[in-house]
Amino acid sequence: MLGNGATSVGVHPIRENTSFVLAKVCKAHRAYVGGLLAGHGLHVGQEMVLVELWQDDGLRGGELAARLRVEPPTVTKMLRRLEGCGLVERRQVPTDARSFRVHLTEKGRALEEQVVRCWAQTEETALAGLSAGERQTFRELLIRVRSNLDPEFEAE
Amino acid sequence: MLGNGATSVGVHPIRENTSFVLAKVCKAHRAYVGGLLAGHGLHVGQEMVLVELWQDDGLRGGELAARLRVEPPTVTKMLRRLEGCGLVERRQVPTDARSFRVHLTEKGRALEEQVVRCWAQTEETALAGLSAGERQTFRELLIRVRSNLDPEFEAE
DNA sequence: CGATATTAATTAGCCGGCTAATTAATATTA
DNA sequence: TAATATTAATTAGCCGGCTAATTAATATCG
Known part of the structure; x- marks a missing residue:
């Protein structure tokens, strides 16, 4: 064959x-x-979030989802875990209460x-x-x- | 750069x-x-189980895990779902009560x-x-x- | 033959990734 | 200005895939 x-x-x-x-x-x-x-x-996938932030700190949730080609809930859950690990932190967008930006912590940069x-x-x-x-x-x-x-x- | x-x-x-x-x-x-x-x-991954069975019907759980390069619990869960869908069925191995073989149903072959x-x-x-x-x-x-x-x- | 080690598979719960529905906030329209 | 549409993100629960622990059965050893 x-x-x-x-x-x-x-x-x-x-x-x-x-x-x-x-x-x-x-x-x-x-x-x-x-x-x-x-x-x-x-975990696999989490480093992709960090790569985007190492390149451009302060991205919004939807921006991360778009760059990573994943659905928003995927980003929501990953950010929760990354935040829990102390690698990132969220900061509300002053002009839009629905939205936030994700910033690296020192630990995340390290x-x-x-x-x-x-x-x-x-x-x-x-x-x-x-x-x-x-x-x-x-x-x-x-x-x-x-x-x-x-x-x-x-x-x- | x-x-x-x-x-x-x-x-x-x-x-x-x-x-x-x-x-x-x-x-x-x-x-x-x-x-x-x-x-x-x-779902992604399930078809890999079926491919192995289309090629060699009657494989055991551990054989499937080895061929698919996944861990046994992964096969356990997938088989439960595939069985639930009526695509496969398990048959106890007569000589070893710990073990079973997985066979395709007509639906699975189809x-x-x-x-x-x-x-x-x-x-x-x-x-x-x-x-x-x-x-x-x-x-x-x-x-x-x-x-x-x-x-x-x-x-x- | 009984004790011990090994094997086959399962269970529990974690992860990323998805769909569908939901919530809260903003933008648009009449 | 109020109603409606849209947007940003979350929640719930599904999936495959993993690790660690557990259960049941068999093989091996003394």
């Missing part, structure tokens, strides 16, 4: 989809990153180097054995796939 | 990691697949074509605009990345 990329006899043809392989990579990647972040008291190292380590592990050219190609293909799957997202 | 792949001024350097881009692709991919599967009454189409559609959307050569390269790189992140997993 051969398709693009021969598969073993008895293997379900759905595995011939490259996006199926991508899903498996995603699972492995998330578990890997999660393990590293756990060492710093963070995590930046460690999280950056987590991702650098993930980079090295995930891309081990890939040449500079292959890494470049992989990145470009990922960006195109991302754009295909989420056209609304502003390309990096 | 330039690194490998120039980034916009003001963008956090963590985004220069290709694995960071991969994480974003994963998020978009999961949301895309999830939307399609929802149309067939399935979903195969639809799920295969979901993944084919994901494939076409995700890889749109990629040449055959690029698709091949992407797949090969994904397999290598997968192996790097999860060396224990048996390569497809």
Whole structure:
């Protein structure tokens, strides 16, 4: 039973989809990153909030949801936990009582180097054995796939 | 501020990691697949159970957990829901009362074509605009990345 | 054969992420 | 100015996925 990329006899043809392989990579990647972040008291996804704030402190809840491509309740819950951990704090928007801005605490800022190292380590592990050219190609293909799957997202 | 792949001024350097881009692709991919599967009454992850059973009906709980690279409680909960939906059924292993095998129902088998189409559609959307050569390269790189992140997993 | 160790799966509760509904505040319209 | 529409965020509860503890059954050892 051969398709693009021969598969073993008895293997379900759905595995011939490259996006199926991508899903498996995603699972492995998330578990890997999660393990590293756990060492710093963070859960997968939470570091994405911090990255946005390290870049632009003082974002509003809805802005975070939009940047992270998640639904507002997801941000609500993550912020509650991050606030509970002392990494961020909310400040009411004076001109709009419905709204607030999220600011990093000292503790939140202090995590930046460690999280950056987590991702650098993930980079090295995930891309081990890939040449500079292959890494470049992989990145470009990922960006195109991302754009295909989420056209609304502003390309990096 | 330039690194490998120039980034916009003001963008956090963590985004220069290709694995960071991969994480974003994963998020978009999961949301895309999830939307399609929802149309067939399935949640992301559940179809992975069905794929294993379409390929090898009658797997035990622990075998499913191993193949899916998830923890046993994850399989326990998913099977409870899939059983509740009437897609699978458990049968006690006669020789080991601790253990059971999971079998597809007629309803479970009937979903195969639809799920295969979901993944084919994901494939076409995700890889749109990629040449055959690029698709091949992407797949090969994904397999290598997968192996790097999860060396224990048996390569497809 | 009984005690102990190991195994297979479950339970409890955490997390991110979602949908649907709700609440409170602001903007718009008549 | 009051009524209505819209917005910003929250709440409730679902899902997959995890860790830690527990339960029940089997295998091993003395």
